[in-house]
Amino acid sequence: MSATAATTPHHSHRCWAQIDLAALERNLRLIRASLPAHMRYVAVVKADAYGHGLHHAAARMMHSGADLFAVANVTEAAQLRELGPGWPILVLSPLLPAEDHLLCELDLAATVSTPEEVARFEAVGQRFGRRIKVHLKIDTGMGRLGVWHAQAPALCAQIQRAPHLALAGLYTHFASPDDDPAFTAEQRRNFLDALTRCEGQVGPLRDALFIHADNSAGLGTLPEESRPFNAVRIGLLQFGILPAPHALLTQVRTEPVFSFHTRIGIVKHLPAGTTISYGRSHRLTRDTRVAVLCAGYGDGIPRALSNRGQVLIDGQRCPILGRVTMDQTIVDVSALGEVRSGDEVVLIGTQGGAQIDIGEFSRWADTIPWEILCSITKRVPRLYQSPLGI
Ligand SMILES: *Cc1c(COP(=O)(O)O)cnc(C)c1O
Secondary structure, three states, X not given: OOOOOOOOOOOXXXXXEEEEHHHHXXXXXXXXXXXXXXXXXXXEOHHHHHOOOHHHHHHHHHOOOOOEEEEOOHHHHHHHHOOOOOOOEEEOOOOOHHHOOHHHHOXXXXXXXXXXXXXXXXXXXXXXXXXXXXXXXXXXXXXXXXXXXXXXXXXXXXXXXXXXXXXXXXXXXXXXXXXXXXXXXXXXXHXXXXXXXXXXXXXXXXXXXXXXXXXXXXXXXXXXXXXXXXXEEEOHHHHOOOOOOOXXXXXXXXXXXXXXXXXXXXXXXXXXXXXXXXXXXXXOOXXXXXXXXXXXXXXXXXXXXXXXXXXXXXXXXXXXOOOOOOOOEEEEOOOOOOOOOOOEEEEEEEEOOXXXXXXXXXXXXXXXXXXXXXXXXXXXXXXXXXXXXX
């Protein structure tokens, strides 16, 4: 496991992320409670649980009502399997042929999109004398993974004929659930249609299998339209982050799990006319007190925040001056009272009554919260509040 011993920031932490596992648990329970009772919960924990730390996050979710875990690849699946046997794990991305044997060795469920994959996994199952669980993915308009919906029944029948495969689920993925309800509805119809035609080929599927489509943004249209589906596949929302500022799911009041912090390195006065940082992209228009922070893009503050982002010090917003550099970022603290080396700075989170949420932070960088969470670097220790003692 990574360097996670400390649960509270120490004065010597230069830049750290705080992960509130109790909030994660409350979020998961809240999302579950908002769904129809029969709906199963697929916890998406790819990319190190969205940068929160796979072991800690997944261990907590095992106690909070997750039914199945989804990861991107077999490396992540192997890390998750270390937490214990038995938990169902679905690999969302295609496996490389050289990885196929791990389906048996680690007891994983694979995503299937092509007849070639069916043949490969059947061969591996035969070699190990085991039945490999697969989820058939249906492309209803994402244009990425999955069998094109018109061809789904044939592939479904091929899976059902394979003696060493066990169909465990059917799923699809929405392309624009947060901003194109009409296209999302079309994808739902395509999926339902494909399901019905699959059942025409192989018999009833819906009760026995995981049937899943909705991710965080898709939840906005539950429950009416998705009544035939019996599982949801949630990533971002369980970490307390809405998929879009206008998110539909505002009645589910999740809390942020992740916050991002640094400290002031030095404070100094600079005269009007001085230019700040590489490229001299900011010139001081007046005598200014600046603080040089102990974090930069080497920690995950996007360079796009140069002359654009803000940070919280002493509960107040301070603008970033000039370019963000690898190890330091310079901010204007002229408006504050006395601040000094070692003072805490909030990059994402709350301080006093002020807040910078990850949505605002992402928009400064012209990106999305998912990418920001994946960009907090290894240099940044994750400090866990209320861990389970693993
Ligand atoms: C990442 C991912 C999800 C989770 O999406 P969120 O928007 O984070 O809830 C669901 N399904 C698939 C296939 C994914 O890759």
